[in-house]
Amino acid sequence: MADWLEGLEGLEGFEALEGNVGIFGIAAGIGAALLAPVVLPVLGKAGKPVVKAVVKEGM
Secondary structure, eight states: OOHHHHTTTTSTTHHHHTTTHHHHHHHHHHHHHHHHHHHHHHHHHHHHHHHHHHHHHHO
């Protein structure tokens, strides 16, 4: 077992994930790659007024 996985042994349900960690990682990466072009511009447009207000209040 990989060293970083040894610390997770106490977590409930860890045994079920042990052999499938790579599959979940690949699926998460593909999902992020597909959603990034849609989500990032929306977050940028929504975040700009928030950042502006924080900077204005902080000065």
